Amino acid sequence: MCGIVGIIGNNHVASTIYECLTILQHRGQDAAGIATCQDGRLELVKNNGLVSDVFKSESAQILKGNAGIGHVRYPTAGSSNYEESQPFYVNSPFGIALAHNGNLHNAEQLKKELFAEDRRHINTHSDSEVLLNVFAHELQNASGLMITPEAVFHAVSRVHKRCQGAYANVLIIPGYGIVAFRDPNGIRPLVYGVRKSAEGDEYMVASESIALDLHHFELLDDVAPGEAIIITNDRQLHRRQCAENPQLSPCVFEYVYFARPDSMIDDVSVYKARLRMGEKLAERIKERWADEDIDVVIPIPESSRTSAIPMAYSLGVKFREGFIKNRYIGRTFIMPGQEQRIKSVRRKLNAVELEFRNKNVLLIDDSIVRGTTSRQIIQMAREAGAKKVFFASAAPPVRYPNVYGIDMPVAEELIAHNRTEEEIGELLGADGLIYQTLEDLEAACMEGNPKIDRFDSSCFSNEYVTNVPKEYFAKIGAMRSDDAKQ
Numbered sequence: 001m002c003g004i005v006g007i008i009g010n011n012h013v014a015s016t017i018y019e020c021l022t023i024l025q026h027r028g029q030d031a032a033g034i035a036t037c038q039d040g041r042l043e044l045v046k047n048n049g050l051v052s053d054v055f056k057s058e059s060a061q062i063l064k065g066n067a068g069i070g071h072v073r074y075p076t077a078g079s080s081n082y083e084e085s086q087p088f089y090v091n092s093p094f095g096i097a098l099a100h101n102g103n104l105h106n107a108e109q110l111k112k113e114l115f116a117e118d119r120r121h122i123n124t125h126s127d128s129e130v131l132l133n134v135f136a137h138e139l140q141n142a143s144g145l146m147i148t149p150e151a152v153f154h155a156v157s158r159v160h161k162r163c164q165g166a167y168a169n170v171l172i173i174p175g176y177g178i179v180a181f182r183d184p185n186g187i188r189p190l191v192y193g194v195r196k197s198a199e200g201d202e203y204m205v206a207s208e209s210i211a212l213d214l215h216h217f218e219l220l221d222d223v224a225p226g227e228a229i230i231i232t233n234d235r236q237l238h239r240r241q242c243a244e245n246p247q248l249s250p251c252v253f254e255y256v257y258f259a260r261p262d263s264m265i266d267d268v269s270v271y272k273a274r275l276r277m278g279e280k281l282a283e284r285i286k287e288r289w290a291d292e293d294i295d296v297v298i299p300i301p302e303s304s305r306t307s308a309i310p311m312a313y314s315l316g317v318k319f320r321e322g323f324i325k326n327r328y329i330g331r332t333f334i335m336p337g338q339e340q341r342i343k344s345v346r347r348k349l350n351a352v353e354l355e356f357r358n359k360n361v362l363l364i365d366d367s368i369v370r371g372t373t374s375r376q377i378i379q380m381a382r383e384a385g386a387k388k389v390f391f392a393s394a395a396p397p398v399r400y401p402n403v404y405g406i407d408m409p410v411a412e413e414l415i416a417h418n419r420t421e422e423e424i425g426e427l428l429g430a431d432g433l434i435y436q437t438l439e440d441l442e443a444a445c446m447e448g449n450p451k452i453d454r455f456d457s458s459c460f461s462n463e464y465v466t467n468v469p470k471e472y473f474a475k476i477g478a479m480r481s482d483d484a485k486q
């Protein structure tokens, strides 16, 4: 789940992009990059690491220009090497840099086509480099000596025909402007906004609306599924639907975990969706555990906190912060290896003993994926003196791989795969385990925007919104399992 941003402003934009990337850091912790453009020349700084590590004060000297794009990476294809950090750059036609959030499942096939038919060489294992070259090839075919909106829209429509999977993209073309588009299912989020000014309107495109808030850009809209928008250097905004059969199917896991609660995604407040998840889960708990004497509800920081509050309220049980988070440790789920994830959970969270001693506690997390967090947390609750430890997940059991930008490529690594809820509860060491139903989860999100009539919920349902060939699962599993990464 990467984070992307693009800005056309009245002054140098590098420091604004930098700040936006720090705001989007929760979407990717492995690498970061910024490309800016001044006088037709692209400058690029990127590296592995957090935003604050990658950009030094000298980066501001390099990254000149009033248009630019930025990226924070959480790899889902290829490797974590520096070469695969983004933005990617291709020099023909016109020079284009791209930042991509998502994952293509036909990248291997496209790579062959690009070489054999389009005479383009792909130099990494990144699907994003493939995507950029497909766009570049199609733009080259569609344009003459000058770029026109028509040519760009045509190139995007060709990308929709050739690329399969999830993509929310922002590109910069020197001397022309910024282009942003979203795949025909709108799986990954993308919004844009404007900041009005006497010197000329400034525009921003970003994965999440929080990036706009920070710099007082007014949210205009989501980029629609299949739609492309262009903001030219002279601040003309062009929009066009470029897909034949677009159907909004946003990733439901954005609402569960990935996005920040203060973001709006496809017109749904992530915060409110999480509140509703907590309310709905409380109803299930009342049915199932009516006879249990639960003393306290405790969230597992960070992402479950929003759902825990209405859940405790609806159950009529005290809400307490029983785990304190070390604010300097990032998200554990998006760390690249299992060993690092296991160690980081304990470093990140510590129990407040008095909230556990001799109590029946109900812990809530937003999701249980590999079980890394929940297993250790239940153990910690017991060590802190809890009598009984119940566990609730605001999402259903995660049983199937994600192929759209979340690094969960292997079903066998998921604790719920091929297991019943009872078996999972036992494995986690809980006295009771309850999951949200998929119906309730989708309803919690959909109630924010009744126009959404389907989600990509494939990691819960095994139903993928694109046609993913069986061989892809085998291939991505072999390449990106925890063992393979080791």
Ligand SMILES: O=P(O)(O)OC[C@H]1O[C@H](OP(=O)(O)OP(=O)(O)O)[C@H](O)[C@@H]1O
Binding pocket: 257, 300, 301, 302, 303, 304, 330, 331, 332, 333, 334, 365, 366, 367, 368, 369, 370, 371, 372, 373, 374
């Ligand atoms: O079952 P697992 O494989 O452990 O994955 C699920 C856990 O990982 C995430 O937390 P994370 O620490 O990444 O982020 P957070 O601080 O936003 O909760 C998520 O919120 C769950 O707590």
Ligand SMILES: NC(=O)CC[C@H](N)C(=O)O
Binding pocket: 001, 002, 073, 074, 075, 076, 077, 078, 084, 100, 101, 102, 103, 104, 126, 127, 128, 405, 406
């Ligand atoms: N999580 C993502 O959006 C990843 C983008 C791209 N597939 C990469 O691996 O760099």
Ligand SMILES: [Mg+2]
Binding pocket: 300, 301, 302, 303, 304, 365, 366, 373
């Ligand atoms: Mg968590």
